[in-house]
Amino acid sequence: MSRAVSEVVSPSSNEGEPASWARRLVGNQQFMLFVVFVAIFAFFTFNDSVFASVSEIGNNITDFSTLVLLAVGETFVIATGGIDLSVGGTSGFAGVVGAIAMEHLAPHGEWVVLGVGTLVCLGVGIGIGLINAVLMHYARLVPFVATLVTMGAAEGMSLVLTGGAPVGSNFGAITLTEPKISVFSYPDIIIILITVVAGLYLHYSKFGRYTFAIGSNSFAVRAVGVNVRRHLTWVYVLSGALAGLTGMFIYMRLGSGAPSAGVGTELVAIAAVVIGGARLTGGSAQLSGTVLGAMILTIVSSGLIIMNVSPNFNQVAVAILIALAATFQALRKGSRADV
Amino acid sequence: MSDPTPLYEARNVYKNYGSVAAVKDVSLTIHAGEIVGLVGDNGAGKSSLVKVLSGVYQPDAGQLIVDGVERHWKSPHDAMLAGVETLYQDSGLALDLTIGANVFLGREKMKPGILGRLGFLAQKEMDAEAAEDLERTGIAVHASKRTVGQLSGGQRQAVAIGRAVAWAQKVIILDEPTNHLGARQAGEVLAVMRAARERGLGVIFISHTLPHILEICDRIVVLRLGSVVRDAPTSTFTAESLLGTITGLHAE
Ligand SMILES: Nc1ncnc2c1ncn2[C@@H]1O[C@H](COP(=O)(O)OP(=O)(O)O)[C@@H](O)[C@H]1O
Ligand SMILES: [Mg+2]
Numbered sequence: 001m002s003r004a005v006s007e008v009v010s011p012s013s014n015e016g017e018p019a020s021w022a023r024r025l026v027g028n029q030q031f032m033l034f035v036v037f038v039a040i041f042a043f044f045t046f047n048d049s050v051f052a053s054v055s056e057i058g059n060n061i062t063d064f065s066t067l068v069l070l071a072v073g074e075t076f077v078i079a080t081g082g083i084d085l086s087v088g089g090t091s092g093f094a095g096v097v098g099a100i101a102m103e104h105l106a107p108h109g110e111w112v113v114l115g116v117g118t119l120v121c122l123g124v125g126i127g128i129g130l131i132n133a134v135l136m137h138y139a140r141l142v143p144f145v146a147t148l149v150t151m152g153a154a155e156g157m158s159l160v161l162t163g164g165a166p167v168g169s170n171f172g173a174i175t176l177t178e179p180k181i182s183v184f185s186y187p188d189i190i191i192i193l194i195t196v197v198a199g200l201y202l203h204y205s206k207f208g209r210y211t212f213a214i215g216s217n218s219f220a221v222r223a224v225g226v227n228v229r230r231h232l233t234w235v236y237v238l239s240g241a242l243a244g245l246t247g248m249f250i251y252m253r254l255g256s257g258a259p260s261a262g263v264g265t266e267l268v269a270i271a272a273v274v275i276g277g278a279r280l281t282g283g284s285a286q287l288s289g290t291v292l293g294a295m296i297l298t299i300v301s302s303g304l305i306i307m308n309v310s311p312n313f314n315q316v317a318v319a320i321l322i323a324l325a326a327t328f329q330a331l332r333k334g335s336r337a338d339v
Numbered sequence: 340m341s342d343p344t345p346l347y348e349a350r351n352v353y354k355n356y357g358s359v360a361a362v363k364d365v366s367l368t369i370h371a372g373e374i375v376g377l378v379g380d381n382g383a384g385k386s387s388l389v390k391v392l393s394g395v396y397q398p399d400a401g402q403l404i405v406d407g408v409e410r411h412w413k414s415p416h417d418a419m420l421a422g423v424e425t426l427y428q429d430s431g432l433a434l435d436l437t438i439g440a441n442v443f444l445g446r447e448k449m450k451p452g453i454l455g456r457l458g459f460l461a462q463k464e465m466d467a468e469a470a471e472d473l474e475r476t477g478i479a480v481h482a483s484k485r486t487v488g489q490l491s492g493g494q495r496q497a498v499a500i501g502r503a504v505a506w507a508q509k510v511i512i513l514d515e516p517t518n519h520l521g522a523r524q525a526g527e528v529l530a531v532m533r534a535a536r537e538r539g540l541g542v543i544f545i546s547h548t549l550p551h552i553l554e555i556c557d558r559i560v561v562l563r564l565g566s567v568v569r570d571a572p573t574s575t576f577t578a579e580s581l582l583g584t585i586t587g588l589h590a591e
Contacts, residue, residue: 205458206447209436213444216433223431224445225416283435 029277032328033292040296044303051306058183062253064298065191068291069246070269071276072198073239075290078273079202080235081215081282082143085266086128087243089154092262094124094247096158099168099257110172118248125244128154129237136236137229151266158259166256173252187249194242199287211235215282271318272297275325296321344407345370346541347392347423347510352401354387361387362398363565369510369541374532376552376573377545378585379562385545388562389514392543393425394418405509416445422508426516432499434488439466441487442473442502472505473498475534493524500531510541517546529555549581563587 025031044051070087077084102117128150135146161167177185184192202208210231213221222228243262250261274280275296276289300321301314345368354362361384369375379385390396392403394412403410405421412418415425432441443465449455466484487495496516503511513532517525525548532542532555546552552559552573559576561569561584569584576584 201458204460204462206449206460207458209440209444209447209460213433213436213440216435217431220431220433220444223415223427225414225419226445283433 029328030286030288030292033276033289033296037292037296037299040303041299044299044306047303048306051303054183056302056306058179060298060302061183061188062177062185063302064294065185065188066246066250066253067265067268067272067298068195068294069191069242069249070265071272071290071294072195072287073242074266074269074273075276075278075285075287076198076202076211076235077143077239078270078278078280079211079215079282079285080232081218082232082235083147083270083280084132084236084239085144085147086132086150086154087239087246087269088262088264088266089151089158090125090128090240090243090262091247091250091265092259093128093154093158094121094244095251095261096161096167096247096257096259097121097124098248099166099170099251100161102170102251103168106170113170114173114176114252117251118245121244121248121251122241123244125240125242125247126237127240128243129240130233132236132240133229133233136232155260155263162257162259164259166254166258168251169256170251171255174255177249177253187252191245191249194245195287195291198242199291202285202287207231207234212283212285215284217283268297268318269294271322274322277325277329279329293325345404346406348402348404349388349392350402350404352388352391352403353399354384354391354396355399356387361565362391365401365562365565365567367560367567367570369543371509371539371541372536373558374536374542374544374556376556376559377543377562378547378549378552378559378581380585383562383585384565385562386514387565389425389427389512389543389545392418393423393427393512419506423510423512424503424507425512425514426499426503427514432487432495432502434495435486437466437484437486438473438490438498439469441498442469442505446506469505473501475505493520493527496520496524497527497531500528504531504535504538504540507535507540510543511535512543512545514545515547516544517548517551525551549578553578553581561585 041051050056070091073087074084098117098121101120102113105113105116132143132146132150135141135149136143139146141149177187180186181189202211210221210226213226214228214231218228247262251257254261272293273285273290275293276286276291278285278289297318300317301311304314304317305311347369349365349367352362352365352367353360363384365384365388367375367388377385377388387396391398394415394417397412403412405423410417410421418425433444436444439462448461448465448468450459450461455461487498490498496519500513500516503513517528520528529551532544535542544552544556553576556573558570558572559581560567561581563585568587
């Protein structure tokens with residue numbers, strides 16, 4: 001009896017062949033992304049050795065820190081088969097609301113200001129995440145539309161609150177984003193820690209398991225008794241919370257709440273996730289890929305600036321990277337047996 | 340049947356979709372170690388009856404009784420907890436997850452201690468147990484790291500059935516599990532059902548492939564237009580009489 005189906009599910013055929021580990025390395029998207037990252041880094045350094053200087057690396061890390069949390073939240077969302085267009089607008093709005101709150105708190109001393117400010121930014125992000133969930137589950141909007149609505153609302157509210165000019169100047173905050181440990185500032189280190197923990201949760205926890213399972217087959221997940229709505233609510237709240245924290249980081253970096261700080265950054269975050277190898281229809285994503293995607297996007301935009309290429313070209317570069325990543329993915333998939 | 344208390348019993352069950360009466364006054368029993376074939380033309384009400392038995396729908400009238408106790412399923416999960424596993428016509432696997440992750444979907448094992456309380460999975464343990472569970476049902480899984488999407492259609496079906504059999508405490512309901520399978524793979528699915536019967540499970544097997552029904556079932560229940568028209572041991576049917584009963588073209 002146990003023989004009956006035993007050949008049906010057999011081990012993958014090419015295990016242990018001498019050349020197979022090399023082939024697997026080339027087929028490994030993370031490894032390829034790392035190679036691409038090193039190549040781009042070498043290219044810019046070869047062009048202008050300033051690119052490899054300590055101060056430029058520090059700048060790159062700061063840029064990376066303003067992007068990576070948005071991309072991390074987006075990775076969870078995209079893994080469920082959704083999309084969150086509101087993360088950029090949320091980060092801007094959170095920064096503005098936080099800046100106004102912190103201006104009022106100024107008499108209480110720096111640590112109260114920053115502590116409460118961080119909580120306010122987090123709260124704004126969580127609130128927008130909850131609104132996204134309500135729009136999807138009760139107003140029955142698809143994620144694209146729900147988060148488009150909150151993106152517009154958040155960006156508009158930022159302008160309404162500020163009249164379009166930066167608010168709550170606090171140039172003392174800027175010093176916090178300066179390097180303290182090697183090339184890293186304290187907020188950089190917190191952001192990197194959050195990213196690592198998020199990666200562990202996405203790939204090794206029950207929360208991450210359901211995130212992928214919902215993106216793969218939400219009917220199957222519901223059938224085994226998982227509350228899919230509740231899980232999706234948590235995912236969008238997480239994305240909003242990380243966008244709120246990004247708003248706080250941008251505030252510290254600029255020394256004020258800038259209403260248009262996050263405009264358009266959702267697309268860069270989505271680009272990082274796609275370059276990282278995630279499937280936009282859900283079920284498949286790698287947080288390490290997202291991080292590498294964010295690293296590549298960061299050095300490309302700063303490298304172009306150092307090369308004196310017009311910053312307007314940056315968007316074209318992002319578009320080209322997305323096209324390359326998507327093509328690579330399609331080719332890899334085409335070489336597999338399934339689908 | 341010899342056992343006085345059936346594992347699962349439906350008594351005078353009705354299920355309507357608006358004005359369409361899909362299931363009409365159906366009574367059915369499944370005993371331990373028994374494979375019951377459920378057959379009928381397209382639209383006879385087989386899938387509707389399955390969905391009532393598995394908790395997807397609540398019956399409009401009638402009783403569902405497990406081990407002599409009346410139950411009211413609020414969801415398929417309720418029925419699962421009571422030991423009734425169902426393989427739906429369109430498979431309920433998450434193709435991007437590994438075999439082990441699919442077998443344990445919704446019933447994940449957590450790491451011991453603080454890591455488990457923080458939400459981390461005991462993946463190695465689940466992979467090993469999934470392989471054992473599937474092997475016990477007649478399916479050997481060597482490559483638990485592979486996603487189900489990387490398997491062929493027959494292999495996927497084997498995993499889906501293996502999962503259902505592994506978790507079923509009492510009854511397993513299989514709605515057309517051999518559809519789209521080649522002859523050899525279908526034979527393997529039948530073997531899995533026999534293994535489940537040997538383990539003392541009750542099996543409800545729905546299929547349009549009458550030779551399979553005649554080969555493996557202990558008893559056959561024929562549905563026509565939502566009602567049971569015959570419920571009798573397989574030995575009382577011939578291929579011709581079974582077909583005639585299903586279509587209603589000759590008297591049984
Ligand atoms: N969700 C539904 N809504 C309305 N009518 C349905 C639905 N599902 C099935 N039916 C109808 O109920 C009857 C029984 O269908 P079904 O249970 O799928 O039969 P079978 O599985 O035996 O082919 C058919 O007339 C079918 O058209
Ligand atoms: Mg059917």
